[in-house]
């Protein structure tokens with residue numbers, strides 16, 4: 001591993017964010033792991049979600065931005081018989097240590113719109129990918145504990161998040177593809193056959209779709225390289241692969257040819273799609289994972305084994321980024337201890353503690369983190385108030 005300087009959050013302020021009116025959390029300069037413990041509903045995941053908004057995207061809950069603003073009984077005002085909803089304003093601002101020095105990030109909404117405002121060192125930033133360059137972040141949440149048994153969309157999101165941590169420009173590709181697909185779908189389902197417009201959208205989908213698929217293949221290959229040997233003693237070796245027409249085609253054809261072929265497929269699918277049919281593309285691809293030692297599809301593994309597979313993948317990604325980019329994403333592990341036995345959990349804690357990036361973890365029971373006593377920053381969370389524990 002090349003020399004990687006430690007990155008993380010030094011201070012974070014939340015305003016009107018979820019259950020928090022105003023919160024100011026100051027962390028140590030050593031960027032030791034941050035551990036938040038407390039009862040259900042205390043406000044632990046909300047803090048992790050706030051940190052996840054320091055990078056591009058919709059945060060670790062994939063939330064609508066308006067839902068993030070703190071709800072109060074005064075939300076609805078009645079004026080002359082009309083119900084007016086107060087503007088949903090919230091903000092997160094943080095001082096973060098990056099590999100290029102200290103940076104101030106501010107983000108939030110000012111008008112309840114679905115557009116997030118972003119400032120880096122006080123300067124407005126229009127592209128979320130720029131934020132992804134400054135703050136790289138990955139997470140694992142309880143919602144992902146059954147990722148391999150759920151729908152492919154969640155696996156695609158997980159994979160795309162890995163790609164984005166490696167290459168922040170992926171956020172732009174996916175939003176361009178989704179925007180073109182949405183318009184194409186809308187035109188066809190409305191029965192508006194504007195051929196020139198449809199062709200232009202198909203070209204855009206082919207262009208960004210092939211770029212998306214190529215980046216996914218690239219990350220899958222990089223991760224695979226680091227998963228040939230066990231990533232850690234008690235964590236399994238997953239074999240990872242991708243399905244999807246564009247991803248498959250790119251394995252043995254040049255990108256320009258695949259672009260043309262995909263644009264042709266879209267054009268030929270117009271009638272069928274307009275009649276309510278479906279069309280395949282990067283939006284239907286899947287991320288396949290197999291437990292190599294057991295030769296078992298991840299969906300057939302136990303809950304703890306599935307979580308261990310996901311952790312192996314994330315650790316492989318961290319290794320790839322450290323070795324190839326000289327940086328390591330900040331990691332948010334919500335309910336980290338759930339489903340892991342004590343030995344695995346403690347091995348994981350040792351690995352996370354040694355990473356050159358701050359790791360945030362939550363749990364309901366402080367005792368499950370005793371292995372990190374003296375090596376982490378512990379906070380008790382109660383009714384959205386954080387108190388530092390001396391541990």
Ligand SMILES: Nc1ncnc2c1ncn2[C@@H]1O[C@H](COP(=O)(O)OP(=O)(O)OP(=O)(O)O)[C@@H](O)[C@H]1O
Nearest residue numbers: 018019040041042043044045046067068069070071
């Ligand atoms: N927009 C919002 N406004 C106000 N409160 C909210 C909003 N969104 C969520 N909450 C509340 O925030 C509280 C804390 O949620 P959070 O998910 O952080 O809890 P938690 O400590 O992670 O709990 P658990 O251990 O159950 O996961 C919950 O009671 C939730 O209902």
Ligand SMILES: [Mg+2]
Nearest residue numbers: 044045046334
């Ligand atoms: Mg929670």
